[in-house]
Amino acid sequence: MTALLTPARTNVLRRRIRIVVAVTITWNVVEAIVALLAGAAASSAALIGFGLDSIVEVLSAAAVAWQFAIPDHERREKVALRVIAVSFFALAAYVSVDAVLSLTGLREPGHSPVGIAVAGLSLIVMPFLSWFERRTGRELGSASAVADSKQTLICSYLSAALLVGLVLNGLLGWAWADSAAALVIAVFAVREGVEAWKGDACCAAPVVELTGERGLAGHGRPGLSDGGPCVGASASEAAPHRVEGRLR
Structure with a gap:
């Protein structure tokens, strides 16, 4: 089904993006501070990596906020995607080095109840924020x-990987589980960084792969159909003020 995206609806969606971005930034600033302090105290590569990921999330959300600070937000789309990609790569590099140091015995991660609590809360908050922003952005x-x-x-x-790693380390003394969780974080970061750099983030296929959600039906709209290109022609340039299909 095809529906026109009116100027009034566009303004509502932009306002929603700004709100969810503000909430995301606030949550992740608190999360980063707690995770980094707890990670440093426990010498946990996974917890430090999680804290750094929260900083990346702040940078990512800030890039989107910067983009939507002007009416013609499409002009800043590519720059925002590049900022997100570089943030991912920086996170992956640091976390990988820290995990290797732990695996080689140069660091011995300790038990962190605070880290477990942070990971648990994140599992509750972040999926909702992601769903709301993804639906609005699409x-x-x-x-x-x-x-x-x-x-x-x-x-x-x-958060799930971190929680498993911290619990295994705390209950069974499996120090390697912390490093393994950190490397999982690094792998995901590289993958998402590559997709953001290429501009694949708006394509349906990656979103379906991650979430199992069928997004907008293509109907000839580049970037929002089955793997069409996104960067080089913004979604609005491909089909101005038009939304194709329904979110499942």
């Missing part, structure tokens, strides 16, 4: 908003 046709929502969703997966 309706608006914004690749950067969808990319940021995927980063938020990845944070949920990382």
